[in-house]
Amino acid sequence: MSEVQLKKVLTLRTVVATSAGLTLSSSTFVAAVQVAGFLAGDAAWLAILTGGLLCMTAALCFSELNGMIPSAAGIRLYFSRAFNDRTALTVSILYMAVILGVIGAESYVLAEILNEALPSVPPMVWILVMFLAVTAMNIIGLKLAGGFQDTITYGLMLSLVTLAFIALARVDFHLTAPMDTGGAMGLINAVAVGVFLFVGFEWVTPLAEEVTHSRLISRGMLLAVGLLSIIYAVFTVGMTATVPRAALTGSPIPQLIFARTILGDIGVVWMVTLTLAASITTFNAGLISVSRFIYASAREHVLPPVFSKISMRFFTPWVAVFTIFIIGVAISTIVLFTHRYLVLVNMAAAMESIIYALAGLAVIVLRRKMPYANRPYRIPSGYIIPGVSVVVFSILALAIFVTFPQVFFYLTLGLLICAWYVSRVVPVIKQKYQAKKSAARKRRRPMIQTTKAGD
Amino acid sequence: MATHEEITGSLQAFGEGYQKNKKLKIMNKDWDRVILIKAADVDSQHTLILKNGELTVTEGTPAGDPDLVVTADSETLADLFYGDITPTEPYMNGTLVIKGSEDDIVRLDFISLMIWGE
Numbered sequence: 001m002s003e004v005q006l007k008k009v010l011t012l013r014t015v016v017a018t019s020a021g022l023t024l025s026s027s028t029f030v031a032a033v034q035v036a037g038f039l040a041g042d043a044a045w046l047a048i049l050t051g052g053l054l055c056m057t058a059a060l061c062f063s064e065l066n067g068m069i070p071s072a073a074g075i076r077l078y079f080s081r082a083f084n085d086r087t088a089l090t091v092s093i094l095y096m097a098v099i100l101g102v103i104g105a106e107s108y109v110l111a112e113i114l115n116e117a118l119p120s121v122p123p124m125v126w127i128l129v130m131f132l133a134v135t136a137m138n139i140i141g142l143k144l145a146g147g148f149q150d151t152i153t154y155g156l157m158l159s160l161v162t163l164a165f166i167a168l169a170r171v172d173f174h175l176t177a178p179m180d181t182g183g184a185m186g187l188i189n190a191v192a193v194g195v196f197l198f199v200g201f202e203w204v205t206p207l208a209e210e211v212t213h214s215r216l217i218s219r220g221m222l223l224a225v226g227l228l229s230i231i232y233a234v235f236t237v238g239m240t241a242t243v244p245r246a247a248l249t250g251s252p253i254p255q256l257i258f259a260r261t262i263l264g265d266i267g268v269v270w271m272v273t274l275t276l277a278a279s280i281t282t283f284n285a286g287l288i289s290v291s292r293f294i295y296a297s298a299r300e301h302v303l304p305p306v307f308s309k310i311s312m313r314f315f316t317p318w319v320a321v322f323t324i325f326i327i328g329v330a331i332s333t334i335v336l337f338t339h340r341y342l343v344l345v346n347m348a349a350a351m352e353s354i355i356y357a358l359a360g361l362a363v364i365v366l367r368r369k370m371p372y373a374n375r376p377y378r379i380p381s382g383y384i385i386p387g388v389s390v391v392v393f394s395i396l397a398l399a400i401f402v403t404f405p406q407v408f409f410y411l412t413l414g415l416l417i418c419a420w421y422v423s424r425v426v427p428v429i430k431q432k433y434q435a436k437k438s439a440a441r442k443r444r445r446p447m448i449q450t451t452k453a454g455d
Numbered sequence: 456m457a458t459h460e461e462i463t464g465s466l467q468a469f470g471e472g473y474q475k476n477k478k479l480k481i482m483n484k485d486w487d488r489v490i491l492i493k494a495a496d497v498d499s500q501h502t503l504i505l506k507n508g509e510l511t512v513t514e515g516t517p518a519g520d521p522d523l524v525v526t527a528d529s530e531t532l533a534d535l536f537y538g539d540i541t542p543t544e545p546y547m548n549g550t551l552v553i554k555g556s557e558d559d560i561v562r563l564d565f566i567s568l569m570i571w572g573e
Contacts, residue, residue, distance in 0.1 A: 070552070070554075071549060071552065072557050072560065073547050077548070077549050080547075080548065080549075081549065206557055207557070209553060209554050210554075292557075295561075296543050296546075296547065299541050299542075299543035299544075299568070300543040300547050308568065310565050310568065312482070313482075315482060315562060
């Protein structure tokens, strides 16, 4: 049977823009200076490029999985096939919870930036405005068009490189200690947090159903990670070359301090615009992903049915979207009062490392379990790359746990709660649904089918 | 394994459910789509055409390129369009494969939810 073509398909340009756009956010700048903070000399570039290179191994693993199972269900389906449904569900719920935390951290950082630019408006107001705006957009069903996403992402990349070169030119920069990491532990930690810079590149895999060939997703992811590695490396070196490291690492708005230092008020306006553009895409994508996950979970009776309610006017899962609004505002408020946004950033870095390690493991397990399955893309060199992904990302997650024990505590607690929910609560919800379904109506399909099917 | 006729029957039941729901027709007035339904294990293809809120079911492939391609084994397709299972369950376990925009996929699930309930 010949391959059916779709009316509308996405191009490589949009795939790269989506992958990179989801990654570029306000909190990535915070992570970038944290990377620099772990290292002694001008070696931030080394940690960022290493982080990018490692993320490419994960991107290759996602490419093989995505080619084999092209579905918007993503890790939920990959891990279910490789391990089992319970593990897949537990990890997916925990991952979505961490993404909610990232949304919280993101809104806090953005609110701080906007408050810095317009001090008369308190950060809490900005947080509420942002959440209300994005929630309203999602309930009404307004979407950012692909062209808009492309313009924002490529404009942002160009601006970051331009700002970095302006900064380096101003101080007549020369790399003085490009390889001086200050020790192996510092480098490991820097690379581990550096992974956060690329968080979300794999969120492009749900587009697998909208492209002509899954190879486009693979190329898009690799190109996005490659481009981002270079841009982050140049930008971080630019920041640390012009602003004292202590001033950057102690602030939730290092990019604004940097922009003000090199260009004054114009720099502030430029950076506020850039940050808003970066945040709106990540923020919106995060909200869409989590709300759809909540909706789909309710539809497969993993969450109570109330979460599958849809707006009769706009055809959107309004209860799921509104739930995220409540949880998101609560997280942002807590972060606003405690200023512990770094915990969320580090939690996301650790969680992402775990997901990448599991993706590598899934490739290995599926090659053994389903050796003859159709794989449009197969990582070359046997088990080396998925093996490297498993080992390296496990070490990076451990490094974060050792350096930030509270991250380990929160993630373990989250994992236990999710595992308990999946093993104890989900069966009850499914049982209730089955009982309700049997009581409400008979099977619609004519019974002749069941005898024919032999069940 | 379901037959081509059984899948046709399920799609007709789905179409009747759609016709009865006036609200659904109004909501889909601006959602013109061509959906190809393909069985993976038997030779069976159907086309759902949504135009100006009206749904028509035809046997065979569409004249042009479809907006969405829904592929699953015949049993799943028949159960799905009779409303005996939700699309999310086979979608999440990989039995149901849908090619097309994510928004369209979600919309199709909404339609199924509104016709058959939870």
